Amino acid sequence: MTVTSLTNSFAFALGCIVPAPEIQLFCATVSLSMFLDLYFQVNINEDYCSQFVASFWATVIAIAFLIVYCYFAIIGIQALDTNVDGKMLLPPNSQxxxxxxxxxxxxxxxxxxxxxxxxxxxxxxxxxxxxxxxxxxxxxxxxxxxxxxxxxxxxxxxxxxxxxxxxxxxxxxxxxxxxxxxxxxxxxxxxxxxxxxxxxxxxxxxxxxxxxxxxxxxxxxxxxxxxxxxxxxxxxxxxxxxxxxxxxxxxxxxxxxxxxxxxxxxxDTELIDIILAVPSTTFNTVLFTFGSIGAVCFIFSLNIGASILAILSVVSISIGVVGFLQYWNCFLDPILMVAILMTAGLSIDYTVHIIFHYMINDHTDTVERINASFGACALSMLQAGISTFLIMFPVLFAPVEIYAVISKAIILTVICGLLHGLFIVPTFLSALPNCLTNCWPNCYAKR
Structure with missing residues (x-):
């Protein structure tokens, strides 16, 4: 594996000397990705990660991170302006x-x-x-x-x-x-x-x-x-x-x-009515989305503690996305409202999987449960998040700003979702007693 990865990485690295900038960028990206893949495969120890996530210091770090994270996110939400800008729908060369x-x-x-x-x-x-x-x-x-x-x-x-x-x-x-x-x-x-x-x-x-x-x-x-x-x-x-x-x-x-x-x-009365209605409509719709997510999680898990944790994690991700969009020069409009609803729907994917696998595994030790959960879904979660990020990143530079806004929302969802799915949620799961995080005996067959 080491020989194959290094030879492929060096081979693509040689492509960086060609005169075409497009090929240079392609070769550099592939070479770096292969090298990082080898590095992570060799160095990342799942047992060590699980032990750290289940430790007391991880809980302290997670709580401190959430306090700072929510503080700046809420400030961003409070400063978020409501507007409709026609320039977002127009290409840069439009008269x-x-x-x-x-x-x-x-x-x-x-x-x-x-x-x-x-x-x-x-x-x-x-x-x-x-x-x-x-x-x-x-x-x-x-x-x-x-x-x-x-x-x-x-x-x-x-x-x-x-x-x-x-x-x-x-x-x-x-x-x-x-x-x-x-x-x-x-x-x-x-x-x-x-x-x-x-x-x-x-x-x-x-x-x-x-x-x-x-x-x-x-x-x-x-x-x-x-x-x-x-x-x-x-x-x-x-x-x-x-x-x-x-x-x-x-x-x-x-x-x-x-x-x-x-x-x-x-x-512009019609547009103004839309602007004035966007905050309340967004809040009510997102609130309904959170309630629906909680209901679905409870139906499939029959565990009120896991359902509450799933809802809170989605709320935290959504708050972070909306709040940090304000720092990214975005304002609340019908376009961003749709992006926020997409965020709420996408963010559940980064938390419900780790909660589900934590609940259904047969281990009783917290570290072993976290380790089994990471082994079941951490890699696929990383792959999904990174691939989504790579797909949406070029859209940030689209000439029409409406596409860039949607890209910003999805990229922030990926970043906040991975932080919650791979660190925040597992840390709080390990801090909870097993009686609150066990699956109902008859909801799923044990493996």
């Missing part, structure tokens, strides 16, 4: 990337308008209702990132200008030529004079409000506004994540003024 950059870096940070659809406007002729509506607008203009009254648009502001200067021409309005001052105090005390509304709404340039302002006449031939549009400006938005936070705060304001039945609207 759409420039459009996304312009929106995120130039337009939204300077000005972003949110349209409020008011389906139950107040009675503007009533001074109390009119004052309350005006106070609401002033409160909204004081919100974070609001541009204030200079960026607020609704028909009432133009109507007050019209009442102050009914003879102003279209050019006067457009170019801001001053006329008589708007006296809003009178209308605050007495309510708006709606008798001139028909003339206002049919006068240029105020006819633009016909689209966003609907009205009828009551039995006394008075104008009653049935729905209207309120447009407010904001700045400081640099991504869909920021826009989602802004829209959520807008909805909170609308929820405090239910009498107006207001709805904030933006062209």
């Amino acid at each position: 759409s990337l420039e459009g996304i950059r312009i929106m995120n870096e130039l337009i939204w940070p300077d000005y972003l308008s949110i349209n409020y659809i008011i389906r139950k406007p107040p009675n503007f002729s009533d001074p109390i209702e009119y004052r309350n509506f005006t106070l609401m607008i002033k409160e909204m203009e004081k919100a974070e990132n609001s541009l204030g009254s200079v960026a607020t648009m609704h028909w009432v502001k133009d109507y007050l200008r019209y009442l102050a200067n009914p003879d102003a021409t279209k050019l006067d309005v457009i170019f801001g030529i001053p006329g008589a001052e708007v006296n809003g105090t009178t209308y605050m005390e007495n309510g708006l004079d709606m008798s001139q509304f028909d003339f206002f709404i049919n006068t240029e340039p105020y006819t633009a409000w016909k689209v966003g302002t609907h009205y009828v006449r009551d039995s006394q031939n008075r104008v009653v506004i049935t729905s209207m549009l309120l447009i407010m400006g904001y700045n400081g938005t640099t991504s869909l994540s920021d826009k989602a936070k802004l829209l959520r705060s807008c909805r909170e304001i609308c929820a405090r003024y239910t009498q107006y039945d207001m709805i904030p609207f933006d062209t």
Whole structure:
């Protein structure tokens, strides 16, 4: 075995001198893998590994590792941002990337308008209702990132200008030529004079409000506004994540003024709703996945201790993957949500096998049980993990970022899964009394 491995390793190593870089990389990889295979075959002692895993110091190291591991993972989860980035779906040479950059870096940070659809406007002729509506607008203009009254648009502001200067021409309005001052105090005390509304709404340039302002006449031939549009400006938005936070705060304001039945609207509302729903959907789905894993483990093992250990190991792996993805410049979106669900499904493979083989072997000594479990599945677990890692590693450099995100999640699953399957779980299995880790007498036939 030694002669064969060394000769093959040296033979492939000679291929590194060829001029083609692709062949150099291939030969170097094969040569190194053969040498490492020989090294591990000769030096790794399963009995020594089993004795260490079953020792008191291994338990101490495992607990200390889990504390540090969970600490940084939980910090990563808390810092994980929720966003949807269209750039992830586009190749690097796409012209759409420039459009996304312009929106995120130039337009939204300077000005972003949110349209409020008011389906139950107040009675503007009533001074109390009119004052309350005006106070609401002033409160909204004081919100974070609001541009204030200079960026607020609704028909009432133009109507007050019209009442102050009914003879102003279209050019006067457009170019801001001053006329008589708007006296809003009178209308605050007495309510708006709606008798001139028909003339206002049919006068240029105020006819633009016909689209966003609907009205009828009551039995006394008075104008009653049935729905209207309120447009407010904001700045400081640099991504869909920021826009989602802004829209959520807008909805909170609308929820405090239910009498107006207001709805904030933006062209990205559907995407924003997805962004806002991703955290809760991910949590609920992952929670259901953990419960399903625990139920299946209990059905096949009939051992509550082993089932709890399997669930906790999957939870630990998933927490690590999600938390460390944040350090790898990932954010929570529908793509990562799917990757997290894949992680939960894949991680069970790295823990349930070692638990199963530990339970069904006939040994009573802890070291012998660990050794038998390693002999049954450790090599296949390593092979599966390393092969998965090697397959997914090149995907990290894919030009479309969506593939790289999935690759990152799977690679972290492999790393965390192997750590748990080959060290953490066996260590805790050996620390538990045999009465908690024995298989139910009739669930499997003894070998």
